[in-house]
Amino acid sequence: MLTENFLRGRRRRQLTDREKQALEQAVARVEHYPARRTTYHRGELVRHSTLLLSGFMCRYMDDRDGHRQLVGYHIPGDFIDLHGFPLQRLDHDMATITAAEVAIVPHDRLTAITEELPHLARLLWFSTLLDAAIHREWIFRVGRLDAIGRIAHLLCETHARMAAIGRAGDDGGFEFPLTQQDIGEACGLTSVHVNRTLQRLRADHLIEIGAQQVKILDPARLARIGEFSPDYLYLGDALRTP
Amino acid sequence: MLTENFLRGRRRRQLTDREKQALEQAVARVEHYPARRTTYHRGELVRHSTLLLSGFMCRYMDDRDGHRQLVGYHIPGDFIDLHGFPLQRLDHDMATITAAEVAIVPHDRLTAITEELPHLARLLWFSTLLDAAIHREWIFRVGRLDAIGRIAHLLCETHARMAAIGRAGDDGGFEFPLTQQDIGEACGLTSVHVNRTLQRLRADHLIEIGAQQVKILDPARLARIGEFSPDYLYLGDALRTP
DNA sequence: CGTGGGGTTGACTATATTCAAAAGGCGTGG
DNA sequence: CCACGCCTTTTGAATATAGTCAACCCCACG
Numbered sequence: 001m002l003t004e005n006f007l008r009g010r011r012r013r014q015l016t017d018r019e020k021q022a023l024e025q026a027v028a029r030v031e032h033y034p035a036r037r038t039t040y041h042r043g044e045l046v047r048h049s050t051l052l053l054s055g056f057m058c059r060y061m062d063d064r065d066g067h068r069q070l071v072g073y074h075i076p077g078d079f080i081d082l083h084g085f086p087l088q089r090l091d092h093d094m095a096t097i098t099a100a101e102v103a104i105v106p107h108d109r110l111t112a113i114t115e116e117l118p119h120l121a122r123l124l125w126f127s128t129l130l131d132a133a134i135h136r137e138w139i140f141r142v143g144r145l146d147a148i149g150r151i152a153h154l155l156c157e158t159h160a161r162m163a164a165i166g167r168a169g170d171d172g173g174f175e176f177p178l179t180q181q182d183i184g185e186a187c188g189l190t191s192v193h194v195n196r197t198l199q200r201l202r203a204d205h206l207i208e209i210g211a212q213q214v215k216i217l218d219p220a221r222l223a224r225i226g227e228f229s230p231d232y233l234y235l236g237d238a239l240r241t242p
Numbered sequence: 243m244l245t246e247n248f249l250r251g252r253r254r255r256q257l258t259d260r261e262k263q264a265l266e267q268a269v270a271r272v273e274h275y276p277a278r279r280t281t282y283h284r285g286e287l288v289r290h291s292t293l294l295l296s297g298f299m300c301r302y303m304d305d306r307d308g309h310r311q312l313v314g315y316h317i318p319g320d321f322i323d324l325h326g327f328p329l330q331r332l333d334h335d336m337a338t339i340t341a342a343e344v345a346i347v348p349h350d351r352l353t354a355i356t357e358e359l360p361h362l363a364r365l366l367w368f369s370t371l372l373d374a375a376i377h378r379e380w381i382f383r384v385g386r387l388d389a390i391g392r393i394a395h396l397l398c399e400t401h402a403r404m405a406a407i408g409r410a411g412d413d414g415g416f417e418f419p420l421t422q423q424d425i426g427e428a429c430g431l432t433s434v435h436v437n438r439t440l441q442r443l444r445a446d447h448l449i450e451i452g453a454q455q456v457k458i459l460d461p462a463r464l465a466r467i468g469e470f471s472p473d474y475l476y477l478g479d480a481l482r483t484p
Numbered sequence: 485c486g487t488g489g490g491g492t493t494g495a496c497t498a499t500a501t502t503c504a505a506a507a508g509g510c511g512t513g514g
Numbered sequence: 515c516c517a518c519g520c521c522t523t524t525t526g527a528a529t530a531t532a533g534t535c536a537a538c539c540c541c542a543c544g
Contacts, residue, residue, distance in 0.1 A: 043473065061382045064469055069386045071378040083375075086368035091375050091474035114360045122356060125367050126328040128374065133325075133333050135377035136313040140303045142385040143311045143430030147532070179490060188385030193532055195492060210491095227306055231285065232333035389500070421522065435500055437524060 002027055002053060002103045005077025007127060009164030011236050019120040026109040027051070033096045040094040046084030048106045052076050055100025056177050060185065061092045070186040071138070072131065073097075073158070073178075077165050082128050085110050098177045133232040142188040145227060147197045150187040152226030155207060159216055160230045172216035176209070244269055244295060244345045247319025249369060251406030253478050261362040268351040269293070275338045282336040288326030290348045294318050297342025298419050302427065303334045312428040313380070314373065315339075315400070315420075319407050324370050327352050340419045375474040384430040387469065389439045392429040394468030397449060401458055402472045414458035418451070 003023045007013045015023070030053065033039055040046075042061070052074050059072035059080075071092055074080050084090050085107050114121040134157070141153045158176060159168055168174040180198065181191040189197070201207045206222050208215040216222055223229070245265045249255045257265070272295065275281055282288075284303075294316050301314035301322075313334055316322050326332050327349050356363040376399070383395045400418060401410055410416040422440065423433040431439070443449045448464050450457040458464055465471070 059378070061378070061386075063382075063386045067386060069382045071381045083371050086364055086371050087375070087476065089473075092378060111360075111364075114356075114364060118353075118356045118360070118363070121360075121363065122328055122353075125370070128367070128371060129325050129328050132370065132374040132377055133329070135374055135381060136301070136303070136334055138381045139313045139377060139384060140305075140311045142381060144303075144305045144309060180492095181490080190533055191491085192493090192534080195490095196532095199492085231331075234329065422524095423522080432501060433523085434502080434525090437522095438500095441524085 005165045026105045027103040029104050033100045035099045038095040048104050049082045050102040052078045053101040056097040059092045059094050068185045079127050137232050152222045153228050156226050156228035176214040177212045247407045268347045269345040270348050271346050275342045277341045280337040290346050291324045292344040294320045295343040298339040301334050301336050310427045321369050379474050394464045395470050398468050398470035418456040419454045
C-alpha cells in the first residue's frame with residue numbers, strides 16, 4: 001500500500017476505503033532518487049506531486065552567498081510538493097537527504113479528485129496546511145529560541161512525526177540522517193555552533209546522537225527547553241503527549 | 243464588493259463572475275474589531291473564516307516568557323484564517339494591529355463551495371498556500387538574514403503586497419502601522435535593535451519611516467539588502483519587478 | 485592506504501541582547 | 515487649553531550569544 005503513511009497518526013483524518021483506493025490509483029509510477037540529489041529547482045513548472053514513500057527529503061532556499069536555509073524536512077508519508085498543485089510553481093528547491101523512493105501523482109488526477117471526491121480533496125488540502133502549521137512553528141523556532149532551544153525543538157518535532165508513522169522506538173530512539181551542517185541549515189546556525197550545542201545536550205544527558213540515530217533520553221526536559229508542544233502536528237490522541 | 247481584494251493582483255487567478263458571486267454570498271456578516279485586540283486564541287474550535295476587508299492584522303505565537311513571535315502579517319484582501327477550515331483548530335493566535343473590518347464566512351458554506359465549485363475551491367486552497375509560501379520566506383528571513391536584511395525584507399514584502407491591492411504610491415510610500423516592537427516581533431529582534439537598524443536604513447537614504455507610513459527611497463538597493471525577490475507572492479506580471 | 489566528509493576544538497570577532505534611563509508624541513480628562 | 519500618563523522611540527554601557535577562521539581528528543569508503 002503506497003499511501004499507508006499518508007496522514008497516518010493524524011487526528012480524525014481517516015480516509016475511507018474508496019478514498020484510499022482513489023489515491024492509490026492516482027499514482028502514476030514510483031521513482032528512486034539517490035541521496036543528496038536536488039529533485040526540483042525553484043520556479044520550474046510542476047505537473048505532478050510526489051508522495052514520499054521511504055527515505056528523507058528537505059526543501060531549502062539558498063541565499064546570495066549560497067548559504068542554505070532549510071524550510072522543511074520530510075519523512076515517509078509526507079505529500080512533499082503537493083503545494084505545487086495549486087501553485088503550479090514552487091518558490092524553493094527540493095532535495096533528498098538519504099536515498100528516497102517517491103510516488104508520482106500527476107496533477108490532472110488530483111484535479112479529478114477535487115471534482116469527484118471533495119472530502120478527499122479537503123484531506124489533501126489539510127495535509128498542505130499541516131505543512132503550513134509546521135512552517136509557522138519553524139518561524140517561531142528560529143525567531144524566538146536560542147541555539148539549544150532550536151535544536152531541542154527540531155528533535156522533539158522529528159520524534160513526534162516519526163512516532164506518528166511508527167518509526168520511533170519506545171526508548172525515544174529514531175533514525176535521524178541530518179548532518180550537523182544540515183541541522184544548522186534548518187535552525188539558522190553554523191555547523192560549528194551546532195556541534196558545541198549538541199555537546200551540551202549530550203553532557204546534560206538529554207540526548208544521544210550519532211550514526212544517523214538520535215535517542216531522546218529526557219523527553220519532558222527536552223520539550224521544555226525547545227518550548228515544544230505537539231498541538232500543531234494535529235496528531236491522534238495517543239500520540240500527543242510530549 | 244466585499245471580496246474585491248481577494249487574490250487581487252495575483253497571476254492567472256481571476257475568479258469568474260459566478261465564483262465572485264458565490265464567495266460574496268458565502269459572507270454571513272461583517273464585523274468590526276478595535277485596534278490591538280486578540281480575535282482568536284490558539285486551540286479554539288473554528289466554525290468560520292474571516293476575510294480581512296480593511297485594517298491590518300497579524301498572527302502570533304508567544305513563548306514561555308510571553309515574548310511574541312509574529313508568524314504572519316495581513317493586509318486587506320487576505321483570507322486570514324482560511325487555514326482553520328481544513329484544520330478546524332489553529333495553532334496560533336490572531337490579533338488586530340489597527341482597527342479592522344472583516345467578513346465572516348461560515349465553514350459550512352465553504353464546504354458547499356468545495357462540493358459545488360471545485361475551481362473556486364482550488365483558488366481558496368491556492369490562497370492558503372500563498373500564506374505557506376510567505377511562511378517559508380519568513381523562515382528564510384529570520385534564519386539566514388542579519389538585522390538589516392530582515393527589516394529590509396519585511397519592508398519589501400509589505401510594499402509588494404500593498405502594491406498588489408493598489409495601496410502603494412508611485413513614490414514607494416505605503417501605510418505601515420507596525421511599531422518598532424512589532425517589527426522586532428516579526429523579525430526575531432529586540433525593539434532596541436530594530437531602532438538602531440532603522441536608523442542605519444534612514445541614514446543610508448534607503449527608507450523614510452514614521453507616522454504609520456514607510457517610503458522606500460531606493461527599492462533596488464533595499465531588495466538587494468533584504469535578498470528579496472517577489473516570486474513567492476505569485477503576483478501578476480505588472481507587479482513583479484522588485 | 486590514501487582521500488574526503490563529517491565532527492571537534494580553540495582563539496578571536498561580530499552581532500545582537502540586556503538593562504536602564506530619558507525624550508518625544510498623542511489622547512484623555514480636568 | 516493644559517497637564518498628565520502612557521506608549522513609542524531613542525540613547526548608552528555592559529554583556530552574551532553566535533559567527534569566523536583555521537586546524538586537526540576520525541572513520542568510512544574507494
